[in-house]
Amino acid sequence: MAFESLSDKLQNIFKNLKSKGRLTETDVKNALKEVKMALLEADVNFKVVKNFVNTVTERAVGTDVLNSLTPGQMVIKIVNEEMVSLMGSEKEELKLRPSNELTIIMMAGLQGAGKTTTAAKLAGKFAAKGRKPLLAACDVYRPAAIEQLKVNGEKLGIPVFSMGSSQKPVDIAKAAVEHAKKNGNNVLIIDTAGRLHIDESMMEELVEVKKNVDVYKTVLVVDAMTGQDAVNVATTFDERIGIDGVILTKLDGDTRGGAALSIRAVTSKPILFGGMGEKLSDLEEFYPDRMASRILGMGDILSLIEKAEASVDMDQAKDLEKRFKKADFGFDDYLVYMQQIKNMGGLADIMSMIPGMGSKMKDAPMPDEKSLGRIEGIIYSMTLEERANPNIINPSRKIRIAKGAGVDISEVNRLIKQFEQARKLMKQMPGMMKGGKKGMFGMGSKFKMPF
Structure with a gap:
């Protein structure tokens, strides 16, 4: 978190x-x-x-x-x-030119900050808003950088322009502009090379691209985990090439806070987005007021609502709610519940957005893909009756379930304990289970907790 x-x-x-x-x-x-x-x-x-x-x-x-x-x-x-x-008082958008013109965005940053992935995430954001983005692979030095961009572009359905690793980045950028104009793309995102540290050749390369291509916005990608170093990097890049804003990556880890709380004050450049995970959808607009609220343990209800609306199947959520109210919540429902929570970033992350709940849930277990598969195996080793009515699962049934799933009985016990914790948690939050004007701390009926 x-x-x-x-x-x-x-x-x-x-x-x-x-x-x-x-x-x-x-x-x-x-x-x-x-x-x-x-x-x-x-x-x-x-x-x-x-x-x-x-x-x-x-x-x-x-x-x-x-x-x-x-x-x-x-x-x-x-x-x-x-x-x-x-942190800037108001959220600042990465503004684009009108859709009938080409907006060129140059991505910059050190190697390892997540620049290539962020370029694809950003393209995905623009595509979702009706733009026609094109990604240009201008990182010709890092092994597999071009392939990484192509793979991510393919996942998002966004074209990638590449001329291989034998061409100069500035020539690739110029050719990408022509390609974008010819094919009706109205946003061009140039993924440039990074280095392990700032050096003269990298800066000259970026300056050269800006000289030859009409770059509208230069966006710096920095690793939030590096704290004060991220601020130093931002200052140097701004002095040498000029930047229009910053994207902080790895904000989903226990970031120290140095970067988010210092960059705007030191450089006067806005933080535009925060990378909140490895999925290509994990790029969130940066709201200073929401971030301050989360840091101070006051929650972030608005972001939670937005996450739910984007990630949760509301019909499933309503069905789970009805089952819970009828005390009819079984292991099949628990599987759906965990998938919904996982889609929203994990239980600990969700609880950190609810006022007063973050510290209570910081050790909450949230399964990853691998452990979720094992949990499915355990649940599918139960009989239909056991899944529907978990209270009948006695020691002998646990032994049979463990053998059927090929796991130790301790894993079955752990799952049952987590299941009971989930039910207990839901009972502690009746206000969130209600619709109407009082639902979700007065946020309205459009939000339902996905469990």
């Missing part, structure tokens, strides 16, 4: 702050010292941290805050507002 370490530290600091009835100026300053240390440990730029803490302190030690009925909440509100401001 993104920012888990930083989020846990900040939540503990604010929990202590809220536990006090009244706050003194000393209480606030001590809490903000801890916030400062948490941000520095998360590899946030030192100057950014210093300015952030000074601004929050200036606002938080005012009489209006300290004399309010909920001073702890007021301080947290100020921290949230300043964190949103730090």
Whole structure:
């Protein structure tokens, strides 16, 4: 889960702050010292941290805050507002030219940041909005880079222009422009080569492409896991070639937070998207307010709704809900439930978007493709009666099920325990199971939890 370490530290600091009835100026300053240390440990730029803490302190030690009925909440509100401001306040779009013109986007970044995959993900986003993208394979140095782009393009149904690895990137880019114009493509995404570190030849190559091709936007792809290094990379690229925005990859891991919280403040360039997984659909628009809310443990209901609408079969979700209400939730339903959750990124990720649930669920087990297959094997080794009524599964039945699935009985016990945890979790969240205006914390009937 993104920012888990930083989020846990900040939540503990604010929990202590809220536990006090009244706050003194000393209480606030001590809490903000801890916030400062948490941000520095998360590899946030030192100057950014210093300015952030000074601004929050200036606002938080005012009489209006300290004399309010909920001073702890007021301080947290100020921290949230300043964190949103730090990341850019408003979501910024990667704007394109009109659809009757060709928009050329050049992707840049270091090797290993996920640039080639991100180029394909971005093309997929544009295709979903009705554009006709073309991917240009200009990384002629990294083994299999061209093939990787072709494979990803094929999966998404997006054409890839390539001239092999023997041509110069600038010549490939120019030929790709002509190809795009001839074939009616209105977005051209150029995947350029990366290096293990910034070097002169890479920069010259990018400058050469920009000189010869009418690049409309230059997008830098950086690995969010590298923290402050990502900020340094962004600064150097912007100074040398000029960038229009940043895509942060690997935001689904326990990112330290340094990149997301520093890049905008240091470079003045917006974070456009966040890579949230390995699937070609795992590219999300970056909302500063939603990200700040998640970091501070306040959840992110809007993103959760969007994930559900994009990933969940609502008819199946409604059916599962009905079964649960009738106490008719069995192992066949559990399989559907797990697939729905997996499609949305995993249980821990979903819970991190629900206010107050993230810390409770951070150790929640979520099966991957391999373990999901084993779980299916166990469930399909049960009789229809056992699947429909799990309460009848006694020790002798467990032994038979384990033998049928070719697994140890401990795995059967583990699955049954997870099943019971899922049922228990659903009982703890009755508000999310309801439709109408009160469903999903007042977000309306269009959202149903997929379990």
